[in-house]
Amino acid sequence: MQIKFVLDFDGVLFNSAFEAYTVANRATAGRPEFRQDVSYEEFLAFRAVVTDAWHYNRLYSASHALPASMVSKFEPEEIDWAFAREFFEARKAIMADPEWPKVMPPYDFFLLLKPMLLESPDRFAILSTRNIESIRETMAFHGADVVKVFGQQDIRTSGSKLAVAKSQHWLDRGQFLIVYVDDMNSHLEPFEGQIHLPLHADWGYDNGTPGSLSANQIHTIITSLLTIAERDSA
Numbered sequence: 001m002q003i004k005f006v007l008d009f010d011g012v013l014f015n016s017a018f019e020a021y022t023v024a025n026r027a028t029a030g031r032p033e034f035r036q037d038v039s040y041e042e043f044l045a046f047r048a049v050v051t052d053a054w055h056y057n058r059l060y061s062a063s064h065a066l067p068a069s070m071v072s073k074f075e076p077e078e079i080d081w082a083f084a085r086e087f088f089e090a091r092k093a094i095m096a097d098p099e100w101p102k103v104m105p106p107y108d109f110f111l112l113l114k115p116m117l118l119e120s121p122d123r124f125a126i127l128s129t130r131n132i133e134s135i136r137e138t139m140a141f142h143g144a145d146v147v148k149v150f151g152q153q154d155i156r157t158s159g160s161k162l163a164v165a166k167s168q169h170w171l172d173r174g175q176f177l178i179v180y181v182d183d184m185n186s187h188l189e190p191f192e193g194q195i196h197l198p199l200h201a202d203w204g205y206d207n208g209t210p211g212s213l214s215a216n217q218i219h220t221i222i223t224s225l226l227t228i229a230e231r232d233s234a
Helices: 017-028 040-047 053-060 078-095 108-119 132-141 152-158 161-167 185-191 215-233
Strands: 002-007 124-127 148-150 176-182 197-200
Touching: 002 215, 017 040, 017 053, 017 078, 040 053, 053 078, 078 132, 108 215, 124 161, 132 148, 132 152, 152 161, 161 185, 176 185, 176 215, 185 197, 197 215
Parallel strands: 002 124, 002 176, 124 148, 176 197
Antiparallel strands: none
């Protein structure tokens, strides 16, 4: 049985909230059809339900806003896809600056994990609602663009994070022992009973639970399992 460590990106490896806020504000700046008064605190509260860039349209829109609780149930319209295109154009413009990843600092967990990513890249994968290009550029900026990345494009194609995992046969019985780390309980819940170890990170954007684990605790689990895997494959 192969051990695979699947990692969320935003809220687990990198603190990307301010970067997303910067991009959204750039995409809407000076445009009367969008709110110009979205505070960072309001953005963070809304961001907890965001799984696709178009969702931000329903926060910033001056006339088509929705409560955060309704976004996941809403079917996107053309105005939402148009916003997503503008959001990614704004991000592309920001990414033209080679120093842009500095606005998205790594968590201590990434720094703890980086030596293992470099030593055993095939043991790890990133599964994120963020677009793949910005993930890879961020990882490259920090000298760690070595692992397979599954991003927003894959989730749109497959339908969910769980569906992406199924497409990679990670849920096939007897094939993989999967450890999945995410800071969002709503992203972990579909994996309950489907994989061996769904772990909730207590340092991200969601509220902690009695079962949430610290960066050091999850690092210890990964280190121990990786040691066993390397020993068994020797």
